[in-house]
Amino acid sequence: MKINGQAYRTIWLAQDGWRVCVIDQTRLPFRFETLTLGSTGQAAEAIRSMVVRGAPLIGATAAYGVALAMREDPSDAGLEAALALLGATRPTAVNLHWALSRMRARLIGLKARSRAQAAYAEAALLCDEDVALCRAIGEHGLTVISGIAARKPAGEPINILTHCNAGWLATVDWGTALAPIYMAHDAGIPVHVWVDETRPRNQGAALTAYELGGHGVPHTVISDNAGGHLMQHGQVDMVIVGTDRTTATGDVANKIGTYLKALAAHDNGVPFYVALPSPTIDWSLRDGLREIPIEERSSREVTHLSGLSETGEVEQVRVVAPGSNAANPAFDVTPARLVTGLITERGIAPASSEGLAKLFPDLAGAA
Numbered sequence: 592m593k594i595n596g597q598a599y600r601t602i603w604l605a606q607d608g609w610r611v612c613v614i615d616q617t618r619l620p621f622r623f624e625t626l627t628l629g630s631t632g633q634a635a636e637a638i639r640s641m642v643v644r645g646a647p648l649i650g651a652t653a654a655y656g657v658a659l660a661m662r663e664d665p666s667d668a669g670l671e672a673a674l675a676l677l678g679a680t681r682p683t684a685v686n687l688h689w690a691l692s693r694m695r696a697r698l699i700g701l702k703a704r705s706r707a708q709a710a711y712a713e714a715a716l717l718c719d720e721d722v723a724l725c726r727a728i729g730e731h732g733l734t735v736i737s738g739i740a741a742r743k744p745a746g747e748p749i750n751i752l753t754h755c756n757a758g759w760l761a762t763v764d765w766g767t768a769l770a771p772i773y774m775a776h777d778a779g780i781p782v783h784v785w786v787d788e789t790r791p792r793n794q795g796a797a798l799t800a801y802e803l804g805g806h807g808v809p810h811t812v813i814s815d816n817a818g819g820h821l822m823q824h825g826q827v828d829m830v831i832v833g834t835d836r837t838t839a840t841g842d843v844a845n846k847i848g849t850y851l852k853a854l855a856a857h858d859n860g861v862p863f864y865v866a867l868p869s870p871t872i873d874w875s876l877r878d879g880l881r882e883i884p885i886e887e888r889s890s891r892e893v894t895h896l897s898g899l900s901e902t903g904e905v906e907q908v909r910v911v912a913p914g915s916n917a918a919n920p921a922f923d924v925t926p927a928r929l930v931t932g933l934i935t936e937r938g939i940a941p942a943s944s945e946g947l948a949k950l951f952p953d954l955a956g957a958a
């Protein structure tokens with residue numbers, strides 16, 4: 592996507608051809624800064640600290656983390672150590688483990704001297720594929736928005752609610768949940784986005800709002816608790832969110848608070864869609880609530896907020912009573928029964944094992 596007229600992906604090779612550049616998303620929206628990763632450890636820390644985040648981008652960064660490792664130590668031991676280090680960074684997004692498994696399969700049978708070049712090529716291919724998958728999600732999701740537009744008076748905006756950030760900043764480009772919105776906007780369909788601020792890290796207020804503003808998409812940031820009220824008053828035509836791991840039966844793990852939005856949507860007859868590329872499907876799982884690992888992050892993300900001071904400095908302030916404990920489960924699981932449809936690169940599937948197996952017989956059958 593473009594930032595101030597310049598096209599960016601979220602991850603790219605440095606001029607030296609081996610270090611890896613990423614946008615430091617912890618600094619957005621007030622500072623646009625990039626980081627250059629020169630080691631597996633730096634790649635792992637970028638994932639852990641959420642310099643890079645979003646399931647597909649986590650996978651892409653891990654893939655390049657393996658490539659950096661193969662420059663350092665292309666032995667079997669070096670490969671396994673890199674996979675273990677990167678695999679331990681964050682537990683919920685299955686794209687991380689999918690990417691690491693793909694890199695291992697590509698490299699394990701090669702001679703050590705061939706591994707670095709092959710790893711960089713595979714990481715680059717994985718990134719290019721992600722762009723194509725997300726573009727296709729946008730095209731399929733556009734049919735949903737167009738269908739809603741056809742049922743509304745001409746010119747009236749389609750009001751879409753989204754949670755957290757599942758835009759191009761969460762992927763290599765295009766995004767998942769936001770890809771259909773970008774395509775609808777670019778096609779001249781009037782869309783307006785209700786942007787959940789998404790406590791505690793405020794990825795909606797900081798990243799989704801930044802993205803939509805940069806693309807000229809009309810949007811309004813709302814508190815996480817406002818969505819149900821807007822749905823009750825007919826101000827939401829559809830909800831679309833991303834996911835970090837979706838089971839073979841259509842249960843959806845996504846940023847904390849997604850489940851509550853799905854409940855409100857179900858109660859108000861608002862269609863609730865989840866946009867995802869197939870690497871985000873965990874074909875080995877059938878019960879998301881019991882089987883998907885939910886990341887517990889630092890309580891400091893709840894007790895403190897980061898923002899721009901009156902003097903233009905980015906500062907952190909405490910927003911919780913001193914001495915109070917805080918809990919910070921980073922994701923929740925929305926059961927398939929609350930999901931209207933799964934928007935994938937191959938089309939829109941009902942949130943069910945039959946629906947997913949029909950779209951992905953090759954993947955469902957291989958599990």
Ligand SMILES: CSC[C@H]1O[C@H](OP(=O)(O)O)[C@H](O)[C@@H]1O
Pocket residue numbers: 644645646647754755756757758761762766767768794832833834835845846847921
């Ligand atoms: C396209 S994946 C987006 C997904 O990832 C976010 O989690 P995090 O920012 O913690 O990596 C959030 O759940 C988004 O929906």
